[in-house]
Structure formats: structure tokens, C-alpha cells
Amino acid sequence: METQLSIRDLTVDFDQGRQFVRALHGVSLDVAVGETIGVVGESGCGKSITWLAALGLLGKRATLSGSVKLAGTELIGASEKQLSSLRGGKIAMIFQDPSSSLNPVHRIGHQLGESLRLHRGMTGEQASAETMRLLDRVGIANARQRLNEYPHEMSGGMNQRIMIAMALAGEPDILIADEPTTALDATIQAQILDLLRELSSENGMALVLISHDLGVVADMAERVAVMYCGRVIETASTDAIFDNPTHPYTRGLIAALPDLEGPKRRLASIPGTVPPPDQLPPGCSFAPRCTHATPLCDVALPALLPVGPDAGHSVACIHSGPMRVEKSKAPARQSVTAELEPA
Amino acid sequence: MLRYALLRIARALVTVSLIVSIAFVILRLSGDPAIIILGPEAPPEAFKAFRHAWGLDQPIWVQYLKYFNAIFHGDLGNSMRDGRSALQVVGERIPLTLAITIPALFLKVLIGLPAGVYAALHRNTAIDRLIMTLSVFGFTVPSFVLGLVLAMIFAVKLGWLPSGGSDTWLHAVLPIFTMGMIGAAVIARFTRSAMLEVLGQPYIRTASAKGLVWRDVVVAHALPNAAIPTLTIVGFMVGSLVAGAVVVESVFSWPGVGRLLVTAVANRDLAVVQVILLFVGFTMVLANLIVDLLYGWVDPRLRTKRLQAGT
Numbered sequence: 001m002e003t004q005l006s007i008r009d010l011t012v013d014f015d016q017g018r019q020f021v022r023a024l025h026g027v028s029l030d031v032a033v034g035e036t037i038g039v040v041g042e043s044g045c046g047k048s049i050t051w052l053a054a055l056g057l058l059g060k061r062a063t064l065s066g067s068v069k070l071a072g073t074e075l076i077g078a079s080e081k082q083l084s085s086l087r088g089g090k091i092a093m094i095f096q097d098p099s100s101s102l103n104p105v106h107r108i109g110h111q112l113g114e115s116l117r118l119h120r121g122m123t124g125e126q127a128s129a130e131t132m133r134l135l136d137r138v139g140i141a142n143a144r145q146r147l148n149e150y151p152h153e154m155s156g157g158m159n160q161r162i163m164i165a166m167a168l169a170g171e172p173d174i175l176i177a178d179e180p181t182t183a184l185d186a187t188i189q190a191q192i193l194d195l196l197r198e199l200s201s202e203n204g205m206a207l208v209l210i211s212h213d214l215g216v217v218a219d220m221a222e223r224v225a226v227m228y229c230g231r232v233i234e235t236a237s238t239d240a241i242f243d244n245p246t247h248p249y250t251r252g253l254i255a256a257l258p259d260l261e262g263p264k265r266r267l268a269s270i271p272g273t274v275p276p277p278d279q280l281p282p283g284c285s286f287a288p289r290c291t292h293a294t295p296l297c298d299v300a301l302p303a304l305l306p307v308g309p310d311a312g313h314s315v316a317c318i319h320s321g322p323m324r325v326e327k328s329k330a331p332a333r334q335s336v337t338a339e340l341e342p343a
Numbered sequence: 344m345l346r347y348a349l350l351r352i353a354r355a356l357v358t359v360s361l362i363v364s365i366a367f368v369i370l371r372l373s374g375d376p377a378i379i380i381l382g383p384e385a386p387p388e389a390f391k392a393f394r395h396a397w398g399l400d401q402p403i404w405v406q407y408l409k410y411f412n413a414i415f416h417g418d419l420g421n422s423m424r425d426g427r428s429a430l431q432v433v434g435e436r437i438p439l440t441l442a443i444t445i446p447a448l449f450l451k452v453l454i455g456l457p458a459g460v461y462a463a464l465h466r467n468t469a470i471d472r473l474i475m476t477l478s479v480f481g482f483t484v485p486s487f488v489l490g491l492v493l494a495m496i497f498a499v500k501l502g503w504l505p506s507g508g509s510d511t512w513l514h515a516v517l518p519i520f521t522m523g524m525i526g527a528a529v530i531a532r533f534t535r536s537a538m539l540e541v542l543g544q545p546y547i548r549t550a551s552a553k554g555l556v557w558r559d560v561v562v563a564h565a566l567p568n569a570a571i572p573t574l575t576i577v578g579f580m581v582g583s584l585v586a587g588a589v590v591v592e593s594v595f596s597w598p599g600v601g602r603l604l605v606t607a608v609a610n611r612d613l614a615v616v617q618v619i620l621l622f623v624g625f626t627m628v629l630a631n632l633i634v635d636l637l638y639g640w641v642d643p644r645l646r647t648k649r650l651q652a653g654t
Binding site: 052055085086089096104119163166169170 | 549552
């Protein structure tokens, strides 16, 4: 499949005044044309930061390295002007809290019109006709009247539909949905997800669904990337992830999901908490919480390597196959890793 | 919007009548003007005649009703000092005060707003720290100290500007500058924190994500939202145009309302103090009303939300 967006070794460091804290430790991910990929992980694992970094939305306090290529165009280090012409155009993003993601002092019609003017050069009658078509498409009744309303006059679900309409205004090739349903009621959640699914298949638009909810991702995505502490630790097709989870963290996440059938059981939880980004252990960052951890795990940084029978299934765990220690990423522990290398 | 406006106006009228009543009570509590004006040594007949002439011998509620009635008819009494209409005595000082407070207000806004916005957009840089240090300075140094320091530098040492009086426009420069600097510091600080708050909002990220360049994000999305809290402080400054210069007028011997207030209080010239109080109260209420109406105009949430809460 043709690659729409390709992220390679993306790192993000935040300037905390006295020190730099690394939030992303070399993330690599590909999004194919028209594909829906789910990115899951706990809050703080870097799943949102990856995509905010890709779009250059992290501000001046973040230092980026690595590469993000959107249909061949490099985004890391691109000029503000170049980035802003791509943002909302080829690549659009919607956010977690729709009600505060819309500007409270501007009318809906104005906010939508802005995107149309920026990316499709539409103004006046043409823009308002297109705005109404978009509102209609995302399932908002009374589009003409809604144009003149303000975000606070609508529900969260409607605001998320408006955010989606705004994202569609630029006719993007790829839509990044950052926890699009977290702030919404369960019934509205399902409607919004259905809408996203419809729109992505209708427009051949790739969809990146960022979520902490494995259920949502299982339902929507063709492929899943699991993130932990600023790294992708497992990636596979959705079926493979659920049928054959390999990383102990992924297995823990799946064990924590309630069963719909069968006898009641106590839900399994993963012991411990996520370490803060400035206090990561030297080896595998999941090692302190992992029931399978060995002394090796505390010192050796596992690389994301292919595993199992399914194509595209990769995992970053030294226990998932023969010695899988990453050499280049841990220069301080070179001597350790050298010893560990298979002869 | 009409209902919102009417509600604000009704509230303002209630406030004005409260101010009128409180002015009456406070002034009656502040001592017997007969003794102060005639002196404690004056014969009892003189006291009696004075009190009769000013209606001070009538029961307090009669005085109150008469006072309220008189105000409704635009009669605010005569100065107990020179017998002229108190309104006239105060009225002739107002243009002088406005001659320094209005230019000072422009100075405050023209310096304070851009400085605050700039500092917020360049947070934690050297220039932000410089602006905020100057702002703290303007916040903490009392206006009479700044006034005296400026007078010492520009009048005494350099001899460029006069240190007091009101003969030429040059005399207005130091008072305007003193008030302007202090007000600009206050506005800069308010504007900066309002901007920082707004810049951290998710809708700013949305505006960037939809492809606006940063300048347009700031102008079209951040500034209108940051204007809401900034309006409050600027409105307060507009409200104190008439009487906000008491200290500065005294420092620079500027014969405006502020200095009149100081002498009228010292002399227990009740009618004049009363007129000034009412003027101050009225301009404050008017400024607040304008700010409220502007809020409704700038922030669509208030137009609907406050009304629902208010009814």
C-alpha cells in the first residue's frame, strides 16, 4: 500500500527551564493511503504529542528531531508558512474537547468559512453554500440557522461535528482525531465514530484515531500502534493485536477489558504507575511494572522488531523472540548491549 | 441583546440612587459644617442663622427628601464658602482635569496594551522580563513618588518642564506622563495575563491546526478573547477620569477637580464635596455600564448566559 504519512525516529524534547525532558524517544510509524490506524496508550504516553509534533503544533518549547514525511514533503523543520498551508489542508486534526476547541467569540459560519477561504479560496456566497453542505454532511440539521450561532449554543456532540466539518473543509488526505469522543456521552460517541468511519471511506481519507480506549480502536481501526512512555511498543493489524498480543503491556491492556460473555471476573489491572518522563528507567520503560521482567530488561533497551506469523506485527520486548536489544539507542550501556548480542 | 442592555441600565440606575443616598449619609456624619466654617468661637446666634440658611436645623429625613428632590431638579446646592452654585464651582474645574486625564488614558492604553500583548507573545524572553519588571515598578511606586521624581529630574535638574501650575500646555506634560506610566503598567500586566490565558486555550491550537499563520491566529482568535478581561481594567480607568487625579493634581498644583476636592473636604464645604462625590459615582457607574454593554458585544456567551442567570 502506498504510504501517505511516514514518521521516522521522531523525538520531542520539552524545555522545562532547567532541563530538557524527552517526551518522545524515536517514534516510527507509517500511515497508508486511506487506512484507519488506531494509536492507543495511557495519558502521557506521547500518543497526542506524536501528531502535534508532526503538525508543528507544539510551540517553541519543544525541540523536534527525526523525520515526518507527508506524501514526500518533509514537515520537520519546514517553514511556518509551508506548515500552515498543509495544516487544515492535506492534514487536518480534531481534538478531545470540542466545546473549548472552537473559538467562543466567533460564529460557527465564520470559523468554517475561515478554513474554506484558506484552503479552497472560497468567500461570500460560495463559501456559505459550501459551509451549509458540510454542516449537512456531518449531520447537523438546520444548517442555515446554525451558521449564525456560537459554539456555546450547541451541545458537545454538535461541536465535535462542527470540528469534523471544519477538518473536512480543507479536503484532507489524512485526518488525525485526538480522542474525538472522550468528552462525549456514550450514544453520541458511537454516532461520531460512525460519522468518522463513513467520511473516511467516502473520501478515501486516512484516519489516525488516537484513543485510550481499546474498544473504540478495535471497532474502527485496521491497524493499531500501542505506545508506552514515548515509544511505540507494539504495532500490528487490529486482529493480530487482539488475537496474539505479544508485549506484556498490550496483553495487560487487553486483559483489562471487560468480557461481554462468560462468567463475571475481576478485571485484571497492570500493577504500578507510569514513570514520569524525566525518571524513565535505563532499560525497557515497562520493566518496573512487568511481571515477566528479568534483570536484563532493566538495562537493555528493546527495539521494535518484527515478530510472529502476521506481516507488519512488530514488538519491542526482549522476551518476544531471540535477543532483541537495540544497540544504537543506548550508547551509555554499550558494553552491556554488546555482551547481550547473539553470537 | 436589547434585554441584556435594559437589564444593565436598570441596574445602573439603582446604583446611582444608592450612591446619592450614601453621599448624603456620609456627609451628614462627617461633622457640623457650621462650627468649621464659622469657627468654634462664633456666637450661638450666628450658628443658628447659618444652620437655618442651609436647612441644617430641619429633621434629617426632611433634609434627605429635600435633597433627593433637589437633585432630581438638578439643584445641588450652593458652595458654603463662596455662595455660588456648587455645580458651577465643580463644573469649571472638570475641563482642567479632563485635559490631563484623557491624554493620560490614551497614553496608558497605547503603551499598556501593546506592551502586554508583546510580553505575552514573547513569554520568558528578556524583553518580557523587562516589560514585567517595569510593570511591577509602575504597580508599586505610588503616583506622588513617581510625580516627585519626574519633577525633580525634568523640572529641577534639567529645567525642561515646569514643576507645577497650569499656565501652558507644558505644565500638563508631567502630570499626564506620571498618570500614563502608572496606568500603562497596570494595563500591561492585565493584558499579558489575559493573553497568556487565552493562548493556552484549545481553540488557539485549533486555529493553528486549520492552517492560519501565527499572526492571524493572534489577531483573529487570541486578541478578541483577551479583550474581555482587559476591558474591565480600561473601563475602570475611564470611570476615574473625573476624580482619578487627586494625588497627581496635588503634586503638580494642577487646579482640577481633585485639588478642589481636597480643599472642599478640608473646609467642610458639603455641597461641593457632595457634587464631586456624585460626579465620581456617576461617571464610575456610566463607565461600568458601557463596559457591560461592550462585554455583551464582544462576548456572545454573556448575551445569553447572564440573561438566563439574571431572570
